[in-house]
Amino acid sequence: MPQSLSLSAAAGPKRPSEWLRALFRRNEIALLLSLVALIVFFSLASDSFLTTRNITNVLGQASLAMVAGIGVGVLVISGEIDVSIGSLAGAVGIPLVVIMNMTGSLELGIAGALLLALCVGVVNGFLAAYIGINSLIVTLGSMFVIRGAVYLYTGQKAIPDDLMLESFYQIGNGRLFGAISYPALVAIVLLSAFIYLMRHRPFGRKLYAVGGNPEVARLAGYDVKRVKFIAFVICSLLAGISGILLSSRLGSAVHVAGLGFEFQVVAAVVLGGVSLAGGIGSLFGVALGVLILSFLANGLGMLNIATEWQLVTTGLIIIAAVAFDELKRRAK
Amino acid sequence: MSEITQPAKSGPVAGRLANNSQIVLLALLVVLCIGISLSAAQFYSVENVIAILRQCSLVLIVGAGMTMLLIAGEVDLSVGASLAFSGCVAMDVTNKTGSVFLGALAGILFGGLVGLFNGLVVTRLKVNSLIATIATMMILQGGVFLYTREAVQNKHQQPAFTDISTGYLGPIPLPVIIAAAVFACAYVALRYTTLGRYIYAVGANAKAARLSGRRPEQLKLLVFVVTGLLAGLTGLILASLMNTGQPTAGRGFELTVIAAVILGGTSLLGGRGTLLGTLLGVLILKVIDNGIIILRWDQNLQMIVPGVVIVLATYLDLVRRRADAR
Numbered sequence: 001m002p003q004s005l006s007l008s009a010a011a012g013p014k015r016p017s018e019w020l021r022a023l024f025r026r027n028e029i030a031l032l033l034s035l036v037a038l039i040v041f042f043s044l045a046s047d048s049f050l051t052t053r054n055i056t057n058v059l060g061q062a063s064l065a066m067v068a069g070i071g072v073g074v075l076v077i078s079g080e081i082d083v084s085i086g087s088l089a090g091a092v093g094i095p096l097v098v099i100m101n102m103t104g105s106l107e108l109g110i111a112g113a114l115l116l117a118l119c120v121g122v123v124n125g126f127l128a129a130y131i132g133i134n135s136l137i138v139t140l141g142s143m144f145v146i147r148g149a150v151y152l153y154t155g156q157k158a159i160p161d162d163l164m165l166e167s168f169y170q171i172g173n174g175r176l177f178g179a180i181s182y183p184a185l186v187a188i189v190l191l192s193a194f195i196y197l198m199r200h201r202p203f204g205r206k207l208y209a210v211g212g213n214p215e216v217a218r219l220a221g222y223d224v225k226r227v228k229f230i231a232f233v234i235c236s237l238l239a240g241i242s243g244i245l246l247s248s249r250l251g252s253a254v255h256v257a258g259l260g261f262e263f264q265v266v267a268a269v270v271l272g273g274v275s276l277a278g279g280i281g282s283l284f285g286v287a288l289g290v291l292i293l294s295f296l297a298n299g300l301g302m303l304n305i306a307t308e309w310q311l312v313t314t315g316l317i318i319i320a321a322v323a324f325d326e327l328k329r330r331a332k
Numbered sequence: 333m334s335e336i337t338q339p340a341k342s343g344p345v346a347g348r349l350a351n352n353s354q355i356v357l358l359a360l361l362v363v364l365c366i367g368i369s370l371s372a373a374q375f376y377s378v379e380n381v382i383a384i385l386r387q388c389s390l391v392l393i394v395g396a397g398m399t400m401l402l403i404a405g406e407v408d409l410s411v412g413a414s415l416a417f418s419g420c421v422a423m424d425v426t427n428k429t430g431s432v433f434l435g436a437l438a439g440i441l442f443g444g445l446v447g448l449f450n451g452l453v454v455t456r457l458k459v460n461s462l463i464a465t466i467a468t469m470m471i472l473q474g475g476v477f478l479y480t481r482e483a484v485q486n487k488h489q490q491p492a493f494t495d496i497s498t499g500y501l502g503p504i505p506l507p508v509i510i511a512a513a514v515f516a517c518a519y520v521a522l523r524y525t526t527l528g529r530y531i532y533a534v535g536a537n538a539k540a541a542r543l544s545g546r547r548p549e550q551l552k553l554l555v556f557v558v559t560g561l562l563a564g565l566t567g568l569i570l571a572s573l574m575n576t577g578q579p580t581a582g583r584g585f586e587l588t589v590i591a592a593v594i595l596g597g598t599s600l601l602g603g604r605g606t607l608l609g610t611l612l613g614v615l616i617l618k619v620i621d622n623g624i625i626i627l628r629w630d631q632n633l634q635m636i637v638p639g640v641v642i643v644l645a646t647y648l649d650l651v652r653r654r655a656d657a658r
Contacts, residue, residue, distance in 0.1 A: 133646050134600050138461075140587060140599070141643035146633030156632070263466050270463050277460075313473025315467040322464070323457035 002070060027273045027325055031288040038292060040298035049302050062294035064089075064242050064249075065185035066287060068265045069272075070187075073286040076269055078231040079278025080128055080135040081209035086261035087146035088120050088236060089243030091255030095152060096160050096244055106167045110244055118233065120146065126234030129225045129260030135232075139180075143262070150176050150255050159253040172248025183245045191236065195283050207231060212279025250270025267294050267314065271321045292317075353597045357612040361619065368623040374428055375626055381506060384496075388618045389511035393566045394589045394613065395519040399610045402593055403522070404555050405535040405602025406454060406461040411563040414446045414474035416578065418565045418567030420476060423484040423493075423577030432492040439571070440564040445614035446472065447560015451553035469586075474581040484577030497573035506571050514562065531555065536603025547632030591638055592617050595645045616641070 060184040072253025076083050096113035103109075124142055128135040160170060163223050175181050178186075198204035210227045218224050247253055274281025287310035296317070297310045336602055359365040369375040394411050422439025426432055446468065453464045468632035486493065532540045534548040541548050571577045596613030598605025617638050625635050 017555075038591070084642045087346035111427060127643065127647075131650070133643060133650060136600060137594055137646045138643055140591065141639040144587070144591075144635045144639030144642075146543055148632050148637075148639065151635065152630055263469070266465060267463070267470070276462060306476040306478065308477040311470045315469070315471035315474070318467040318470075319457065319459055319464060322451070326458040 009111045009299075010165050012084040025224060027321075027328070028247050028282065030186065030324075031272065031292065035252075035292050037293065038295050038299065042295070042302060043124060046299070046302040049299060052300070056175075056179075058294050058298045059184045059260070060181040062234065062290050063181070063183040064245055065246070065261075065265055065268055065294065066290045067190055067263070067288050068239045068242040069233035069268050069286045070190055072265050072269050072285055073272070073274050073283050074194065074198070074207060075231045076266075076274050077233040077278060077281050078207045078228050078274060079214065080228055080231065081266070081276065082124060082139045082232065082235045082239075083136065083262045083266070084120065084139040084142040084146060085239035085242075085265060086263075087118060087143045087150070088258070088260035089246055089261055090254065090256065091150050092116050092240045092243035093247035093250070093257055094159060096247055097161050097253040099108065099164045100165065100168060102160075104163055104165075104169070106165055106171075109168075111306040113247075114240050117236045117243070120240075121233035122237025124236060125229040128232060129228035131295045146178075147259075152254070156255055157188075158255060161252050168248055169251070170248075172245045182247075186241065190241075190320055191283060198283055203227075203230075203288050206261045207280055208330065210278075223235055223278065253312065264293070267318050271318055273325060336619075338472055342485065342616050347388050353652060354606070354609055354612060356648065357596065357645075358610065361493060361612060361616050364619050364623065365614065368627065372623075372626045375623070377417060380589075380622065380626065382508075384615075385508045386505050387621065388614050389505075389507040390566050390569060391571075391585075391589055391592055391618065392511045393514050393562050394559070394585070395592050395610045396514050397555070397562040398589050399596070399598050399605055399607050399616070400518065400522060400555050401559050402590075402598045402600060403535045403605045404531045404552050405538065406552055406556070407449075407465065407590070407600070408450060408556065408559050408563075409462065409465040409586045409590075410446060410450060410468035410472060411452040411559065411589060412582035413469045413476070414443055414560065414563040414582075415567030415585065416471050416580065416582040417446070417476045417479070418443045418564040419481050419574075419581060420484045420577035420579055420606070422568045423486060423571050424491065425481070426493055428486070430488055430490070431486040432488075432490050435493070437574055438566050442562020443567060444557055444561040446563070447557040448553075451556030452558065454556065455553050480577070480579060481498060481581065484571075487573050491551075494575060495571055495572075503506030507573075508658055509568070510565070514565070515607065515611065522607055527551075532603055534602075536548045553568045565602055588617065588638070591616050591642045595642055597649055599643075611646075 002067075002301060007265050031298060039050070045141035048054060068089060072085060082151065092113035093144075095116050096109040099112040100109035102105055105295070120142060124135075126137055127138045141254060171182050173181070176185055198207065206227045210224050214224050217227075243258065246257055250257060268289040269286050270276065270289070271292065272281065273286070289324050293314055296313065300310045301307065302312065367374070375378055390421040390619050394415070398408065398411070418439040421442045422435045422525055424435075428434025429435065430499070450461070450465055450468055453459050453468075454461045457464075459467075495506065497505075501509050524532065530541065530546050530551055533544075534546060534551050538548045566584070570581055574581065592613040593610050595616060596606070596609030596611070598609060620637050620641065623629070624631060624637065640652065
């Protein structure tokens, strides 16, 4: 990491061609090849893997982690981390379902859910970016507080969706033209928007600069605190959207929803080549990381391999991927 | 630190008091104890104090290792999963061999192996310890179910096994004695040996430590193994306490431990921290836990209060350090 830090510091603002080269020097190609190899392997090993039904199923599941992963990716690139997203993704289901039950309006429910996510993002961002408390601690704290508040409010029971609104069911389970599920659509739209933001908008450059070397970014005239604050808000909002989709798939607000989700997402983000030190990585890599882990879990399930092995292989793959990445970096 | 400083003005005195974050923690602990005992007199009953101490001992044992690890600039999130697995191993081996000694040894060594694995991945493969130990946590959580489908029941019925957690030495429960011994060893090692000094040096500045002839990798590996062994020991005690090897035990335990260590003033960035702080951190968190129970508050507050306390404590520490810097 120090090498890359000094690199970006010495190179100053990068030209687009350098951006592209940096992108391909990184492990996106290797990730893409692994994903293809994984898909080929599982389609040869299992007949039911490469079916439209299964692929849409995997993509539907992957999109929840993808939406949250985009937010975590943005935040980690800015040099911070958020481990409260699992609690938040579970918590947004409560205002969503409660408001929906009271008013009968899905829109108001979603507004309530996003408002909660916004508040959490603002608090996390304020404490971490402006007050300067280590973001791991802040979000570890909010992880406890949010989950505790959910338990307190629900009495550790799920809140059912009394009205059984069709629109509520549709957002998590429905399909556009019968082909692309809505969660996948949301993920694709958000991914495209954020890849554009990160690569072609000044704000994306600011995020990389702030994460790569905050001191240099500050001297270059960027408002480091504000950039990080916005990254926190983005991360929480996306976790909130992910939670809304999750809640629709579960059909209720489940108090334990999203437990351990933060670890899955952080693992996928790191697998995708985003450095925890900040300033390095791409959202395309994050998307590939999420897809690899999702296809791996699904494929192993198809081969009737115990779900426990999925955890074990996921863990091993994460270690191998990060170690490989580090070796490659040292070889340069 | 400075006997030369004139405590004439009130500023420096207050500054020096606030300077020592342990005094703040101690004051917090005293206030908590007084506050709780005013509303619930049974707080000071012998049973309750012993219950609190027993609760503390588990967190403190792992916390001692985690403190050294954080000082060395690394972290281990796999301790919770590791102690669940170790407990299953300990119970299983005792069942099979009929020997509590072998079972206990197997459990502790299993934890040590996990620590060795973590340490090798972090020091040799250069994987960030946060990610490496999240991965280990996943491997262990999956692995424990491959090892045993359900909880490992106590089939040997050896009294020595249950004594590990419920036995007493004089008036003091055994886990508390074990925790005190672990704490004392760690305290001496960290405070009075060159090894301890290297741990601080490596955490504060690994490069400088290497240039001055230290081997940060070996030292970090050692601390990972120690933390692993302590997690194994805790797993053994927990299995003895529950009288089963429970594969799902210890979920979230790593977060409680890290919370206590950070509350005690140990920096996540490495190079700063004390075991005394960790002891106070553990006591505060467990007194809060206990207070919530005996005041008959909603037990779900047991998650909220520590969350707020960690953030608040870190904030106070930050204020203190900024005042120092000025």
